[in-house]
Amino acid sequence: MNRVINDPDRVTEDSLTGVLAAHPDLLVATDHPRVLRSAVRSGEPRVGLVTGGGSGHEPAFLGYVGPGLCDAVAIGEVFASPTAKSFHAAFREADQGRGVACLYGNYAGDNMNVKMAVKLAAKDGIRVETVVANDDCASAPRDQPEHRRGVAGEILMWKAGGARAAEGADLDAVIDAARKTIDNTRSIGIGLSACTIPANGKPNFTIEPGTMEVGIGHHGEHGIAVLPTAPAKEMAGIMLEKILGDLDYTGENVAVLVSGLGATPLMELYVLYGHIDEMLRARNITPSYRLVGNYFTSLEMMGVSLTLTRLDAELDRLLRAPARSIGLSVAG
Amino acid sequence: MNRVINDPDRVTEDSLTGVLAAHPDLLVATDHPRVLRSAVRSGEPRVGLVTGGGSGHEPAFLGYVGPGLCDAVAIGEVFASPTAKSFHAAFREADQGRGVACLYGNYAGDNMNVKMAVKLAAKDGIRVETVVANDDCASAPRDQPEHRRGVAGEILMWKAGGARAAEGADLDAVIDAARKTIDNTRSIGIGLSACTIPANGKPNFTIEPGTMEVGIGHHGEHGIAVLPTAPAKEMAGIMLEKILGDLDYTGENVAVLVSGLGATPLMELYVLYGHIDEMLRARNITPSYRLVGNYFTSLEMMGVSLTLTRLDAELDRLLRAPARSIGLSVAG
Incomplete structure (x- = not known):
């Protein structure tokens, strides 16, 4: 390792x-x-x-x-x-x-x-x-x-x-x-590779090359489907379909968080975000608070997670309030 | 891929x-x-x-x-x-x-x-x-x-x-x-895995499992030595030895930047930082401005880079001045 x-x-x-x-x-x-x-x-x-x-x-x-x-x-x-x-x-x-x-x-x-x-x-x-x-x-x-x-x-x-x-x-x-x-709030992840806990020395789950696990958990818990790895645009569609089918976001302002799971290049998180942004707006959902980066990872797992939160005036105010930390800082 | x-x-x-x-x-x-x-x-x-x-x-x-x-x-x-x-x-x-x-x-x-x-x-x-x-x-x-x-x-x-x-x-x-x-400023990197440019579809260089390439460049350019992968503490020693042998930092306040190359878990960057901090202080060098994270990456390469900058009063003031960007924000 x-x-x-x-x-x-x-x-x-x-x-x-x-x-x-x-x-x-x-x-x-x-x-x-x-x-x-x-x-x-x-x-x-x-x-x-x-x-x-x-x-x-x-x-x-x-x-x-x-x-x-x-x-x-x-x-x-x-x-x-x-x-x-x-x-x-x-x-x-x-x-x-x-x-x-x-x-x-x-x-x-x-x-x-x-x-x-x-x-x-x-x-x-x-x-x-x-x-x-x-x-x-x-x-x-x-x-x-x-x-x-x-x-x-x-x-x-x-x-x-x-x-x-x-x-x-x-x-x-x-x-x-x-x-x-x-x-x-609803989230969903897609895993593209396994990760290795140092004390174990080898992955305790497997994602075959050329496949992606939709709905994978943050510790490699099984998802809802193993599919051939799709283009980023299709990944965005699959993730959004699951989230929007679970909670009605129509007409809402939303917070969008695209997080890498560890090893996915930042530029690819932005590729995904571009599609998410476009698809949300096409459905009359406004991404008004946006985070893209490695905010919540799973060691060196490759993959992404998508999180959407419906915002009312109070939540919007609270998300924009000043904060300072390693992971998230908001200027006052 | x-x-x-x-x-x-x-x-x-x-x-x-x-x-x-x-x-x-x-x-x-x-x-x-x-x-x-x-x-x-x-x-x-x-x-x-x-x-x-x-x-x-x-x-x-x-x-x-x-x-x-x-x-x-x-x-x-x-x-x-x-x-x-x-x-x-x-x-x-x-x-x-x-x-x-x-x-x-x-x-x-x-x-x-x-x-x-x-x-x-x-x-x-x-x-x-x-x-x-x-x-x-x-x-x-x-x-x-x-x-x-x-x-x-x-x-x-x-x-x-x-x-x-x-x-x-x-x-x-x-x-x-x-x-x-x-x-x-002096920097040095250690590579632990290759990375793949999407348009190429496969890595254009190789790092054998169990080995690390000391001095690797941000595009996989050859380093100065391929060694068996060492514990983090030894990596820190190897990187510091090269940097401190190149420029005299003794008695100085320094900025320290530990950057992941893409796939290295953030917790491991902190493992490395802990050793760097301790080794610097033991040599009468004070890490007074510290950045640890994925600041400058190489797609999904696993590995780290270490950067040290000698700070005078002017550079210290300039590094702490307000700034806002995707990669680095400093509160005003």
């Missing part, structure tokens, strides 16, 4: 050492080795925002900690949930006396560990409310939202929730903004 | 369509289909900044156009120089009556085409001065700087030159700042 690592079992901690050295203005260490918190804290106590998830999705999750975004993050090993203790420690770091919003993705390990951590925090007198992102519309049928995974739509959820917290809103209002964001 | 493209011969134009659709606040089309200019122009006439180069290095080059950075960019096909006509058109777009600084990398095609374009601009009455980046210290011996290629150090050159232009400096002062930046 030709990669930039030392001991494959220590990639996460080696990476965190570098993150802390590179960004002391954004992130600081805590007493818990798998919890980082924002280096910037406003004078006024605010609702604390926490997220967490496995490593290997960078800049998610730690890359979305900073002013206007999350206050603390719990970090798991590569593609593995953070522990309950990590989430609990992150809640304590984020807490400023007004409660904590834990905004994370729908995976079995995360659900279990967050649930335990919420109970532990309650004993500390910290009220934690959660929103569980389930934006991946390819991961389960529409009538089973509880089985759908959270993917890149989480970024927009953190952005809206973080902005609402920065406005001084109370915990219920922050939770409402985060839930509204994810309820109005 | 499993990629997100349509016609392999039209990747560049398809990508530009998407860039313009995604970033109308940053980039606008011009009369020349391979020239974009900044959507933001200050009221006061300033020295115009131009760069240019082949596609496939995104966010370079077009990702460094915007306030505080370049004013216009000439865009070539994948890994190919822009034409003389493109550079000429970019000069005309950037010109605001105070002359144009063309800051680009040392490649035969770019040199030839810029030279022709400068002559064409002179006929228009536009004075163009150039700085040719040659920061890749692995690409030729120290006594042959004219044979060294420009790589990721160009980003710091654009940043310093752009900030100086934004301060209202005249052309000579902008050129001085850009030249000082690149004269104080």
Whole structure:
């Protein structure tokens, strides 16, 4: 495996050492080795925002900690949930006396560990409310939202929730903004190659050359179809058809996030975006907030994900509010 | 070739369509289909900044156009120089009556085409001065700087030159700042996999699994050694040894840029950065300005580049000045 690592079992901690050295203005260490918190804290106590998830999705999750975004993050090993203790420690770091919003993705390990951590925090007198992102519309049928995974739509959820917290809103209002964001968000991915967890040393799934897996998950979870690799324009059509069939975006202003899964050249993400933009406008949907880049990755997987969020005036305001982090900065 | 493209011969134009659709606040089309200019122009006439180069290095080059950075960019096909006509058109777009600084990398095609374009601009009455980046210290011996290629150090050159232009400096002062930046900059890359130009359909060079090519160029140009793939810490040592042996950084504040070449996971770039940071401090060199990410890539090549710039008070001020672009934004 030709990669930039030392001991494959220590990639996460080696990476965190570098993150802390590179960004002391954004992130600081805590007493818990798998919890980082924002280096910037406003004078006024605010609702604390926490997220967490496995490593290997960078800049998610730690890359979305900073002013206007999350206050603390719990970090798991590569593609593995953070522990309950990590989430609990992150809640304590984020807490400023007004409660904590834990905004994370729908995976079995995360659900279990967050649930335990919420109970532990309650004993500390910290009220934690959660929103569980389930934006991946390819991961389960529409009538089973509880089985759908959270993917890149989480970024927009953190952005809206973080902005609402920065406005001084109370915990219920922050939770409402985060839930509204994810309820109005759908995502889908297409995988073009597998990826290798360093500690495993070889891919734990396969995508045959010349094929693409539509609806693939962020850890290589099976999608809804394996098709011959199509031109970018057809990929755009396939992804949009699934998303627009799941939620009605007609006549809406939308946020569009095209994220690479790791190895796809940025110029190709723009090729895809060009088609998405054109197809949306042809359907009377206006892409008014646009992100194209490697925002939520899966190690060195080749492929893309598409996320669409319906925007009302509030969500539009929250997405455009100032923020600063490794993964997403919005000028004030 | 499993990629997100349509016609392999039209990747560049398809990508530009998407860039313009995604970033109308940053980039606008011009009369020349391979020239974009900044959507933001200050009221006061300033020295115009131009760069240019082949596609496939995104966010370079077009990702460094915007306030505080370049004013216009000439865009070539994948890994190919822009034409003389493109550079000429970019000069005309950037010109605001105070002359144009063309800051680009040392490649035969770019040199030839810029030279022709400068002559064409002179006929228009536009004075163009150039700085040719040659920061890749692995690409030729120290006594042959004219044979060294420009790589990721160009980003710091654009940043310093752009900030100086934004301060209202005249052309000579902008050129001085850009030249000082690149004269104080050294870079080196390590390649871990080849990459495939879509129009070719297969890699035009090879890196055997289990080996790494030290000093590889941004288009797969041969490096100085092919070695068994080393742990990240050894990679950091090899890269630093070459750079620090080429220029004396002892006791200096430095800018450090660790860029992925395309497919290397962000978490691994941070693994490398952690070692670089520690090794620099052990040698009494202070990493005071730090960038870690996919800033200058080579399609889906796996690998990294390291860039170090000695900073005096002026360069430090210029790097921290406000800027906004796809590739690099600095809050005001």
